[in-house]
Amino acid sequence: MKHFFLLLLFLTFSLISCSSDDDTVIPSQNDVTYTNDIKSIIDSKCLNCHGNPLANGAPISLTNLDEVKEAVINSDLIGRVEDGSMPQGGTRLTPAQIQAIKDWKAANYPL
Ligand code: HEC
Numbered sequence: 175m176k177h178f179f180l181l182l183l184f185l186t187f188s189l190i191s192c193s194s195d196d197d198t199v200i201p202s203q204n205d206v207t208y209t210n211d212i213k214s215i216i217d218s219k220c221l222n223c224h225g226n227p228l229a230n231g232a233p234i235s236l237t238n239l240d241e242v243k244e245a246v247i248n249s250d251l252i253g254r255v256e257d258g259s260m261p262q263g264g265t266r267l268t269p270a271q272i273q274a275i276k277d278w279k280a281a282n283y284p285l
Contacts, residue, residue, distance in 0.1 A: 206277040207284045208239045215271050216242055219261045230262075243283045252276060 206212065216224075216236050223232035234249060236242050245251040252275055254260040255267045267275075278284070 206274050206281060208242070208278065209285055211274045212239075212242060212278050215267065215274065219264060219267060223262065232262075239283065239285055246275070246279055246283075252279070 220236050223230040224234060224236040226235050226237050228235055234241065234245055236245060242251070251260070252272070255272055255275065258266045261267075
């Protein structure tokens with residue numbers, strides 16, 4: 175009897191969690207922000223060339239949100255990290271890091 179009650183309780187909660195799906199905030203891939211996610215990737219992998227001042231022949235700086243956003247829009251930043259041509263001479267970004275930049279773009283570049 176005790177087990178039956180527990181089973182009933184379990185089923186009830188299962189039903190509740192199913193039926194409330196519409197209200198549930200699904201944890202989004204797109205809660206990436208510049209401050210929490212993107213800046214540390216760029217700072218550690220790119221700024222030794224794309225910093226201020228520019229070094230090693232890098233043509234653009236990537237030191238703040240606007241500059242990185244601009245590079246995603248106009249300089250194919252995502253393509254460059256995907257094909258491995260950036261970071262030049264360094265270790266490639268991980269798939270998770272590249273995905274974070276894509277999610278950041280998809281979320282319209284939150285700070
Ligand atoms: C060792 C120096 C160096 C590092 C580190 C480096 N870059 Fe570059 N980057 C360059 C140079 C030099 C160029 C210009 C030549 C070229 O386009 O390949 C360039 C060009 C670019 C361009 C094209 C800019 C344009 O408008 O033509 C982008 C975008 C870019 N880098 C992104 C990145 C990102 C993102 C990182 C870090 C993940 C990174 N780079 C790391 C040296 C570097």
